Amino acid sequence: MKARIIVTLKNGVLDPQGKAIEHALGQLGFGGIGDVRQGKYFEVTLSEQDPAKARAQLEDACKKLFANTVIENYAIELDV
Amino acid sequence: MKARIIVTLKNGVLDPQGKAIEHALGQLGFGGIGDVRQGKYFEVTLSEQDPAKARAQLEDACKKLFANTVIENYAIELDV
Amino acid sequence: MKSAVIVYPGINRERDLARALELVTGTAPYMVWHDDAEIPDVDLIAVPGGFSYGDYLRCGAIAGQARITADLKKKAAKGVRVFGVCNGFQILTEIGLLPGALLRNAHLKFVCKEVKLEVVNSRTAFTNAYAQGQIIRCPVAHHDGNYFADEGTIRKLEDEHRVVFRYAQGTNPNGSINDIAGIINEKGNVLGMMPHPENLVEPLHGGLDGRGIFESLLETVA
Amino acid sequence: MIPNEIEITPELVAEHGLKPDEYQRILDLIGRTPTLTELGIFSAMWNEHCSYKSSKKWLRTLPTKGPRVLQGPGENAGVVDIGDGEAVVFKMESHNHPSYIEPYQGAATGVGGILRDVFTMGARPIAAMNALRFGAPTHERTRHIVSGVVAGIGGYGNSFGVPTVGGEVNFDPSYNGNCLVNAFAAGLADTDKIFLSEAKGVGMPIVYLGSKTGRDGIHGATMASAEFDDDSEEKRPTVQIGDPFGEKLLLEACLELMATGAVIAIQDMGAAGLTCSAVEMGAKGNLGVELDLDKVPCREEGMTAYEMMLSESQERMLMVLHPEKQAEAEAVFRKWDLDFAVVGKTTDDLRFRIFRHGELMGDLPIKELGDEAPEYDRPWVETKPPAPLDPESVPAPNDLGAVLLKLLGSPDMCSRRWVWEQYDHLVQGNTVVRPGSDAAVVRVKDSNKGLAFSLDVTPRYCTADPVQGGKQAVAECWRNITASGAEPLAVTDNLNFGNPEKPEIMGQFVGCIKGIGEACEALAFPVVSGNVSLYNETNGQAIMPTPAIGGVGLIPDLGKTATTAFKGEGEAIYVIGE
Ligand SMILES: Nc1ncnc2c1ncn2[C@@H]1O[C@H](COP(=O)(O)OP(=O)(O)O)[C@@H](O)[C@H]1O
Numbered sequence A, B: 001m002k003a004r005i006i007v008t009l010k011n012g013v014l015d016p017q018g019k020a021i022e023h024a025l026g027q028l029g030f031g032g033i034g035d036v037r038q039g040k041y042f043e044v045t046l047s048e049q050d051p052a053k054a055r056a057q058l059e060d061a062c063k064k065l066f067a068n069t070v071i072e073n074y075a076i077e078l079d080v
Numbered sequence C: 001m002k003s004a005v006i007v008y009p010g011i012n013r014e015r016d017l018a019r020a021l022e023l024v025t026g027t028a029p030y031m032v033w034h035d036d037a038e039i040p041d042v043d044l045i046a047v048p049g050g051f052s053y054g055d056y057l058r059c060g061a062i063a064g065q066a067r068i069t070a071d072l073k074k075k076a077a078k079g080v081r082v083f084g085v086c087n088g089f090q091i092l093t094e095i096g097l098l099p100g101a102l103l104r105n106a107h108l109k110f111v112c113k114e115v116k117l118e119v120v121n122s123r124t125a126f127t128n129a130y131a132q133g134q135i136i137r138c139p140v141a142h143h144d145g146n147y148f149a150d151e152g153t154i155r156k157l158e159d160e161h162r163v164v165f166r167y168a169q170g171t172n173p174n175g176s177i178n179d180i181a182g183i184i185n186e187k188g189n190v191l192g193m194m195p196h197p198e199n200l201v202e203p204l205h206g207g208l209d210g211r212g213i214f215e216s217l218l219e220t221v222a
Numbered sequence D: 001m002i003p004n005e006i007e008i009t010p011e012l013v014a015e016h017g018l019k020p021d022e023y024q025r026i027l028d029l030i031g032r033t034p035t036l037t038e039l040g041i042f043s044a045m046w047n048e049h050c051s052y053k054s055s056k057k058w059l060r061t062l063p064t065k066g067p068r069v070l071q072g073p074g075e076n077a078g079v080v081d082i083g084d085g086e087a088v089v090f091k092m093e094s095h096n097h098p099s100y101i102e103p104y105q106g107a108a109t110g111v112g113g114i115l116r117d118v119f120t121m122g123a124r125p126i127a128a129m130n131a132l133r134f135g136a137p138t139h140e141r142t143r144h145i146v147s148g149v150v151a152g153i154g155g156y157g158n159s160f161g162v163p164t165v166g167g168e169v170n171f172d173p174s175y176n177g178n179c180l181v182n183a184f185a186a187g188l189a190d191t192d193k194i195f196l197s198e199a200k201g202v203g204m205p206i207v208y209l210g211s212k213t214g215r216d217g218i219h220g221a222t223m224a225s226a227e228f229d230d231d232s233e234e235k236r237p238t239v240q241i242g243d244p245f246g247e248k249l250l251l252e253a254c255l256e257l258m259a260t261g262a263v264i265a266i267q268d269m270g271a272a273g274l275t276c277s278a279v280e281m282g283a284k285g286n287l288g289v290e291l292d293l294d295k296v297p298c299r300e301e302g303m304t305a306y307e308m309m310l311s312e313s314q315e316r317m318l319m320v321l322h323p324e325k326q327a328e329a330e331a332v333f334r335k336w337d338l339d340f341a342v343v344g345k346t347t348d349d350l351r352f353r354i355f356r357h358g359e360l361m362g363d364l365p366i367k368e369l370g371d372e373a374p375e376y377d378r379p380w381v382e383t384k385p386p387a388p389l390d391p392e393s394v395p396a397p398n399d400l401g402a403v404l405l406k407l408l409g410s411p412d413m414c415s416r417r418w419v420w421e422q423y424d425h426l427v428q429g430n431t432v433v434r435p436g437s438d439a440a441v442v443r444v445k446d447s448n449k450g451l452a453f454s455l456d457v458t459p460r461y462c463t464a465d466p467v468q469g470g471k472q473a474v475a476e477c478w479r480n481i482t483a484s485g486a487e488p489l490a491v492t493d494n495l496n497f498g499n500p501e502k503p504e505i506m507g508q509f510v511g512c513i514k515g516i517g518e519a520c521e522a523l524a525f526p527v528v529s530g531n532v533s534l535y536n537e538t539n540g541q542a543i544m545p546t547p548a549i550g551g552v553g554l555i556p557d558l559g560k561t562a563t564t565a566f567k568g569e570g571e572a573i574y575v576i577g578e
Helices: A016-027 A051-066 B016-027 B051-066 C014-025 C067-078 C087-094 C151-159 C211-221 D010-015 D020-030 D036-046 D096-101 D103-120 D142-160 D244-259 D273-284 D305-310 D323-335 D366-371 D400-409 D459-464 D466-483 D503-523
Strands: A002-009 A033-046 A072-078 B002-009 B033-046 B072-078 C003-007 C030-033 C044-047 C081-085 C101-103 C111-119 C135-142 C146-148 C163-167 C180-184 C190-193 D069-071 D078-081 D086-094 D124-134 D164-171 D180-190 D205-210 D263-268 D288-292 D316-321 D339-347 D351-356 D359-365 D431-433 D440-443 D450-456 D487-496 D527-533 D546-555
Touching (some): A002 A051, A016 A033, A016 B051, A033 B002, A051 B016, B016 B033, B033 B051, B051 B072, C003 C014, C014 C211, C044 C087, C067 C081, C081 C087, C087 C190, C163 C190, D020 D036, D036 D273, D036 D305, D036 D359, D036 D366, D078 D527, D086 D103, D086 D546, D096 D103, D103 D124, D103 D142, D103 D180, D103 D244, D103 D263, D124 D244, D124 D450, D124 D546, D142 D164, D142 D180, D142 D244, D164 D450, D180 D450, D180 D487, D180 D546, D205 D323, D244 D323, D273 D288, D273 D305, D273 D316, D273 D366, D305 D351, D305 D359, D351 D366, D450 D466, D459 D546, D466 D546, D503 D546
Parallel strands (some): C081 C190, D086 D527, D124 D164
Antiparallel strands (some): A002 A033, A002 A072, A033 B033, B002 B033, C101 C146, C180 C190, D069 D078, D078 D086, D086 D180, D205 D316, D205 D339, D351 D359, D431 D440, D487 D546
């Protein structure tokens, strides 16, 4: 089973990379694109076949590894 | 209008990050999660209201800034 | 004083830290491999700088899962002194021994230069050889040293005098909140800092300002 | 899948960068049409980069010997004795084209390559430098290239843990379409533990180490992709991605393995990795080599022999091992979590044989692959020295202060702090003189000795007069080293030029080499390693001739190190020389 994990910075956590991109967009003439927030994206394959169990496994892996929950949120999308 | 951009490494491009994460997953007992590929994720807000034009703008911005098309692919998701 | 330096793969300042420890304490530290089960009985566990596991995913994230880290947490809970420098500091925050997180430098670039540090709290086991408020020279070399924590945590750190080092006026190299360069845990046995005192401990380095930390520890143990 | 029995058309030959007469040479040599894999192997071995076919004749004129030289050109790096049983191992190498295509990764893998060259010899890297040339600051691509290259050099070196202590940065419109990224690295080794690439013994295991092989940098990318596969564009990224973490593991594992005495010969896989390294190891040792590509650790499925032989994946090595130490060696690599695979053996018949899925994909004479490579004596014309400038024709400035400010603020003269602050120049704790001085000085660990490093060339002098410019580059490097209190030992060079098929460019090349040779001879400053990068041209516009010189000096007593800063008020200032 394939899945995607998206990790984003929590509200209120500074995002210097996003800010820098916003600045660069302005310079490139893309002034209409704003509020840039940068996150991480993962594609994984699971050997688990049961969707509920797969999701539980990923939740656990997100908390332990993919995201630092002090500063980040995560979202899981399962390909079912 | 809000949009999300997902940037991933092209097939065949070495992904040392993905490799390292896979390894750590194994150590954590998540041996069933594999084939990890890491990418980037962006959330942006556009002032453009017309979806077609917004998409065209983002395409352009992806090529010029968000993605390094020598090694990366990108995908755009518009909130319509 | 007996000490141990943990060697995660990708760490690259373990020799610098070991040398500083040996210079000041007269005893070479144990070098402990990331895949070992246990850290020997020591007075100080040092977690050095570098790029553990390439800093892939997040700085310090994968080191947090290494086998030896479980014992590190256990010993820290028992009160053994733990000193994390740079990547070591990042690892200590990742495993929750210290609060907050270290984000990408505000200017997004790696920075290697000398800064000035204010010793904000000289009453810790790591800093008692310095005078309160003393300004010392110290090099930094990092890409992710921008200390962040939520407001409540920052207030608590400040109120409890747990900010131990601050970048002195005008030298904050990374955008850290409140110019925070190093913090200590509630019990006072775990210190993490971004700058590299181990690179300023012999005349050849152009100064001795970094020695104070190691001298403090020696003093405390003896 | 790329079939091996594909018809070898003149177009295919041309796409492999082989001229018709070079292809004829191949036919004469092997007496039949080559297979596709064999054609790929020849193209890799006989391209300018590996064969030095345009430059060899001239490189031979450089002085390469000296009482302290333990290993001159011809190995992964040069080796110079610094006393007390220790040696400094160093080399410089270009990564110009990849850095133009993808600045960050191009520069990063350039650093990775040169570090591997050094630790392959058994040396732990202790210092790195880089010579960078970019287009005009106002050119549209310059900013992007500069920031990517500097970040890439830092990204790799900082993570690997070698202090980057020096270098050069220049801007000129002649580099608009061809930036130059020349990376230098130096390491320390015991003189009795220097490892070379010459294979010894018949039937010895050939071991593959490091990261897995992928389709990185296979230069046949343009090669009639439509003919082979529709999505081949997607499948063959021509850009190599660096993995400094992988390389750091490789360093530690190699040094640990070398200490066990298991290693007979070792060679880094650089350009055209598996091909060049295997051929070089066999040919040097007068031995044949047999490879079973099924054993090569691959990152992707379905890689063909052709792709595997030409892959430029990074962080890989080839070794010949003592068979009885194989288990011990494998344990070291497993400990560092790196791939370790016996992929072949040495033979006594001087053939280079490659098997894939049990089939013979290539069978070539190993010595001839290297020795019979074409060598050219390209026509050249001497560069006409420009008419001397009449000083009277230049009006004297009336505001010298303003001129001084302008000079100090110019892109070529302004402070380079913004560059070297992005490089970790302190890691390892031995940096005595930091970047920003004449020469950087690094302590030889656990001693009171130091090594001085400097990288120099002034391309506009070389443009005006290649011979004088070549001499000047050596002299400047020598002065910088001397000014730090060190005794100059030896140099490495990185010769960057345009298209050597043009007699004027070849003239610049010949001139610079003559100048470098004369200066090195006169100063007893031998050339122990180096690299040539030709065809730095875009749309017929060549770069300025840029022969970068990287010099190393020895300070026997660090207490006698000299630094540039004025030390006190009221002291006299002297000018020495004319
Ligand atoms: N300009 C030069 N001056 C002296 N020696 C050189 C020069 N260019 C190349 N060499 C030597 O030729 C050999 C092959 O160089 P190169 O192909 O760059 O090595 P690598 O196998 O690391 O790519 C090396 O030993 C190098 O030192």
